[in-house]
Amino acid sequence: MLKKRIIPKFLIRGGRLVKLRRFDDDQREAGNPVSTAKVYDSYGIDELLIVDIDATAQDRVIGSGMVERIAEEVFIPFTAGGGVTSIEAIEALLKVGADKVAINSAAVADPGFVTRAANRFGDQCIVASIDYREEEGGAKRVFTRGGNLPTGMDAGEWALRMQDAHAGEILLTSIDRDGMMNGYDLDLIAALADRLDIPLIASSGAGSLADCKAALDAGASAITISSMFIFTDHSPIKVRTYLQTNGVSVRSQKGSRS
Amino acid sequence: MTIAIIDYGMGNVRSLSNALEYVGADVVLSKDPGELAEADRLLLPGVGAFGDAMAAINASGLRSVLDRLALEERKPVLGVCLGMQLFARRSHEHGEHEGLGWLDAEVVPLKVAAPAKVPHVGWNAVSFSGPNAWLFDGLPDGESDYYFVHSFHMICADPVDRIATCDHGGPVTAAVGRDNLIAAQFHPEKSQDNGLQLLTNWMKHQF
Numbered sequence: 001m002l003k004k005r006i007i008p009k010f011l012i013r014g015g016r017l018v019k020l021r022r023f024d025d026d027q028r029e030a031g032n033p034v035s036t037a038k039v040y041d042s043y044g045i046d047e048l049l050i051v052d053i054d055a056t057a058q059d060r061v062i063g064s065g066m067v068e069r070i071a072e073e074v075f076i077p078f079t080a081g082g083g084v085t086s087i088e089a090i091e092a093l094l095k096v097g098a099d100k101v102a103i104n105s106a107a108v109a110d111p112g113f114v115t116r117a118a119n120r121f122g123d124q125c126i127v128a129s130i131d132y133r134e135e136e137g138g139a140k141r142v143f144t145r146g147g148n149l150p151t152g153m154d155a156g157e158w159a160l161r162m163q164d165a166h167a168g169e170i171l172l173t174s175i176d177r178d179g180m181m182n183g184y185d186l187d188l189i190a191a192l193a194d195r196l197d198i199p200l201i202a203s204s205g206a207g208s209l210a211d212c213k214a215a216l217d218a219g220a221s222a223i224t225i226s227s228m229f230i231f232t233d234h235s236p237i238k239v240r241t242y243l244q245t246n247g248v249s250v251r252s253q254k255g256s257r258s
Numbered sequence: 259m260t261i262a263i264i265d266y267g268m269g270n271v272r273s274l275s276n277a278l279e280y281v282g283a284d285v286v287l288s289k290d291p292g293e294l295a296e297a298d299r300l301l302l303p304g305v306g307a308f309g310d311a312m313a314a315i316n317a318s319g320l321r322s323v324l325d326r327l328a329l330e331e332r333k334p335v336l337g338v339c340l341g342m343q344l345f346a347r348r349s350h351e352h353g354e355h356e357g358l359g360w361l362d363a364e365v366v367p368l369k370v371a372a373p374a375k376v377p378h379v380g381w382n383a384v385s386f387s388g389p390n391a392w393l394f395d396g397l398p399d400g401e402s403d404y405y406f407v408h409s410f411h412m413i414c415a416d417p418v419d420r421i422a423t424c425d426h427g428g429p430v431t432a433a434v435g436r437d438n439l440i441a442a443q444f445h446p447e448k449s450q451d452n453g454l455q456l457l458t459n460w461m462k463h464q465f
């Protein structure tokens with residue numbers, strides 16, 4: 001049986017791990033990405049998500065040098081994202097050890113890009129990353145370019161369009177919940193997991209062990225966790241043990257070199 | 259032991275070489291027929307679409323070299339992910355494409371029962387049996403998780419060629435092999451301890 005995945009999320013700025021709140025500049029330093037990845041590998045986490053949050057605004061791609069250094073240190077799969085706008089950029093990231101790439105702003109600018117990338121590298125390689133805010137009245141609208149550019153599109157509808165465009169997974173990030181540790185957006189997760197035929201990765205909001213279980217019970221195939229690992233004493237081992245004890249199917253193995 | 263990773267321009271070669279070096283192999287990435295012939299063992303990587311990969315192999319001029327090393331000299335070859343699928347006669351990924359034909363097998367879309375999703379992404383436990391189950395020596399049957407990321411899988415004409423399966427809304431082929439040709443649908447290089455153990459088993463095995 002396929003296990004539910006626990007995915008630490010690394011937000012990279014200037015080569016360092018950082019944490020923001022609601023994508024805004026309440027920045028807190030969170031360490032060195034390479035050494036942190038190594039620690040998580042020893043904990044036996046299931047995957048890593050690594051996003052350069054300034055890449056799109058600075059019109060560049062997440063540095064393949066850092067991706068390569070991480071790949072050298074860990075034997076776990078990871079997704080790289082940030083400024084991925086070309087087939088060449090994807091090729092470069094895969095070559096240095098990324099398993100999947102996340103495409104966000106470039107997908108909205110040109111939905112055909114997702115299809116071209118999927119045809120070239122396989123659907124399973126392409127993660128459609130969707131950032132959204134909830135407006136007054138409850139509408140959930142997609143924003144791109146690090147939350148700066150409103151698109152007016154409905155997040156759920158966009159996720160279904162990305163599935164049609166041959167994305168292999170949907171990474172769903174609530175900007176309102178980013179760094180807030182107040183729980184995942186369970187309503188949208190449940191609605192989308194039910195309608196999507198491809199896996200849904202729920203992102204933003206984990207603050208407690210119960211939050212993690214709730215998102216997976218709502219139908220997410222995977223959850224990303226960031227602040228909770230950095231600012232609380234909940235380690236990946238603790239999350240895994242809690243989920244296992246409470247009937248969620250997760251991997252029980254230890255990590256590499258354990 | 260020298261392992262040559264076959265360089266035909268596609269595949270997650272850095273992660274594979276990192277993992278093989280970690281378990282003690284000397285690794286070269288090569289498209290040179292002499293270097294491939296000299297290596298003790300070969301690894302066929304692959305990420306991407308089947309048709310593109312076969313086109314790249316055929317364009318590289320390596321096809322006849324690989325056929326000779328694999329089928330006549332019977333050099334041990336390990337295929338990984340798309341590299342495994344290339345062992346088949348044919349694939350039905352976006353049209354119909356001829357494969358290397360080293361195993362009597364076809365690559366077909368994964369059809370799963372809801373609520374299972376496709377692509378099959380994540381960690382899944384494999385069950386193994388048959389003459390090539392040595393690939394999983396030291397690992398508990400039905401409880402060892404490996405990392406999968408794929409939308410197509412291989413159906414072997416002779417079930418004896420199927421070494422391992424996992425369950426994802428129905429049975430999914432996880433590893434195949436016959437004689438010197440062994441392959442995994444999952445990524446051993448990304449499967450932490452279980453993957454490193456499998457690579458060690460393959461390197462130690464006397465073919």
